[in-house]
Amino acid sequence: MTAHYLPENLPTHIQHYIDGTFVDSLGGDTFDVLDPVSNTNYATAAAGQKADIDLAVAAASRAFTNGPWPRMKPRERARVLNKIADAVEAQESRLAELETFDTGLPITQAHGQAQRAAENFRFFADLIVAQFDDAMKVPGAQINYVNRKPIGVAGLITPWNTPFMLESWKLAPALASGCTVVLKPAEFTPLSASLWATIFEEAGLPQGVFNLVNGLGEDAGDALVKHPDVPLISFTGETTTGQTIFANAAPKLKGLSMELGGKSPCVVFADADIDAAIDSALFGVFSLNGERCTAGSRILVERSIYDEFCEKYAARAKNIVVGDPHDPKTEVGALVHPEHYAKVMGYVEIGKSEGRLLAGGGRPAGLDTGNYVSPTVFADVKPEARIFQEEIFGPVVAITPFENDDEALALANGVKYGLAAYIWTQNLTRAHNFAQSVEAGMVWLNSHNVRDLRTPFGGVKSSGLGHEGGFRSIDFYTDQQAVHITLGAVHTPKFGASATH
Numbered sequence: 001m002t003a004h005y006l007p008e009n010l011p012t013h014i015q016h017y018i019d020g021t022f023v024d025s026l027g028g029d030t031f032d033v034l035d036p037v038s039n040t041n042y043a044t045a046a047a048g049q050k051a052d053i054d055l056a057v058a059a060a061s062r063a064f065t066n067g068p069w070p071r072m073k074p075r076e077r078a079r080v081l082n083k084i085a086d087a088v089e090a091q092e093s094r095l096a097e098l099e100t101f102d103t104g105l106p107i108t109q110a111h112g113q114a115q116r117a118a119e120n121f122r123f124f125a126d127l128i129v130a131q132f133d134d135a136m137k138v139p140g141a142q143i144n145y146v147n148r149k150p151i152g153v154a155g156l157i158t159p160w161n162t163p164f165m166l167e168s169w170k171l172a173p174a175l176a177s178g179c180t181v182v183l184k185p186a187e188f189t190p191l192s193a194s195l196w197a198t199i200f201e202e203a204g205l206p207q208g209v210f211n212l213v214n215g216l217g218e219d220a221g222d223a224l225v226k227h228p229d230v231p232l233i234s235f236t237g238e239t240t241t242g243q244t245i246f247a248n249a250a251p252k253l254k255g256l257s258m259e260l261g262g263k264s265p266c267v268v269f270a271d272a273d274i275d276a277a278i279d280s281a282l283f284g285v286f287s288l289n290g291e292r293c294t295a296g297s298r299i300l301v302e303r304s305i306y307d308e309f310c311e312k313y314a315a316r317a318k319n320i321v322v323g324d325p326h327d328p329k330t331e332v333g334a335l336v337h338p339e340h341y342a343k344v345m346g347y348v349e350i351g352k353s354e355g356r357l358l359a360g361g362g363r364p365a366g367l368d369t370g371n372y373v374s375p376t377v378f379a380d381v382k383p384e385a386r387i388f389q390e391e392i393f394g395p396v397v398a399i400t401p402f403e404n405d406d407e408a409l410a411l412a413n414g415v416k417y418g419l420a421a422y423i424w425t426q427n428l429t430r431a432h433n434f435a436q437s438v439e440a441g442m443v444w445l446n447s448h449n450v451r452d453l454r455t456p457f458g459g460v461k462s463s464g465l466g467h468e469g470g471f472r473s474i475d476f477y478t479d480q481q482a483v484h485i486t487l488g489a490v491h492t493p494k495f496g497a498s499a500t501h
């Protein structure tokens, strides 16, 4: 039986934050929030409906139209963003503790998320101060310049895996750009998001710039997507949800940034450093409990090293420490919610008829309650198998052999997703040719996902729409208006000036 860790001063009720005030839903609706170790409800959260979204959007619109934030000098905004980063860093332990409690992510990995969240604010603070826009000269005729301006109220909709970090990913560039925002966090994990309001207030973010409405996707999320005064939606979540949002945003032709699901390949050639590849391919799928959009959840291995790879990989997977997410020794914690646990366990059962089970395959011994799944490894998985094609979003990996580069590429590309790819080889020519041919928004050669914040982030095919990262994120949250100034005489055909007949 796992001891049930309870953070001190845990809230029993989580509210919205609208126009500088913590509030409940107008209609009083709430939903229950549970922790994934005991699966008991520890809090209620205000369940936002359309009326609550209307209030939040109205506050954000006022702050955008009349408030100082969009009009501040970049340096002034950057100072606030840096204070936010300082506050996130200062609260790292508390934040990590709450995040781990709410999501089931191992505590050591939750610490990393807090640091990354702070870094997002520092990064965009630097970027807006350094930002400059183009001016173009047509000698003697014109000067043209780009008048960059924040678009307005941005709707931010986020998932439950690494919630605080993913929220920072959208909040930082949206705020840096001068937009005002309404955030709708994932309903499974509203706890850490409730920290933002105080952090922002203390950092000096003007009232109404940041608004948060909790609630279910089909209620609060849907109302945000359809709101006529929200011209932008930045969404991270499942591909199917992305499709619904795409359709709902179409009538207003909203700006959309979509980070969706993945089923990324990790391709290991025979000439790779096998031990390094094994370390990386284990971390790549079992970190963050496997609840990771860029997980390398399909490992493709060249036939000549296949047996050796599978044996070593499975031995290590069996040795992974699964347990209480708050224990620093834990490598895989508890999955976020019983519904998600049931989905992942469903795939584990499907996998037993689709592949050769090498490790895991169910609940770990000694962990009778909580959403624990043993790191599960299936080998000999055929490309048409569901566990090869579908995103499982848990600690489950499919290993498939290949004979040559062409087959590896066909297998890598043979799914609907295209988020990330990891390639292991010492051969420079093969590495680059493969990287350039693989259908993935992001490729890592001889590494798991280690990302410089300046690089483009995003997927192709069913994994997303648009690329954020660095100045691309600023581009998403701003308009680039072209202003053309006439310096000389403009040749203007004189319509209607000829003598009348």
Ligand code: NAD
Binding pocket: 157, 158, 159, 160, 161, 166, 184, 185, 186, 187, 215, 216, 217, 218, 220, 221, 222, 225, 236, 237, 238, 239, 241, 242, 244, 245, 258, 259, 260, 261, 262, 292, 293, 294, 391, 393, 419, 459, 463, 464
């Ligand atoms: P989800 O799609 O179920 O929910 C994401 C958010 O959308 C939640 O806040 C939810 O309430 C909201 N939502 C649901 N229905 C909605 C609707 N009709 N209108 C508006 N909002 C709605 O996703 P999830 O289960 O929370 O997260 C896991 C998924 O996220 C996985 O597929 C994963 O790959 C993906 N993900 C992608 C990335 C990326 O960068 N590509 C990063 C993290 C997670």
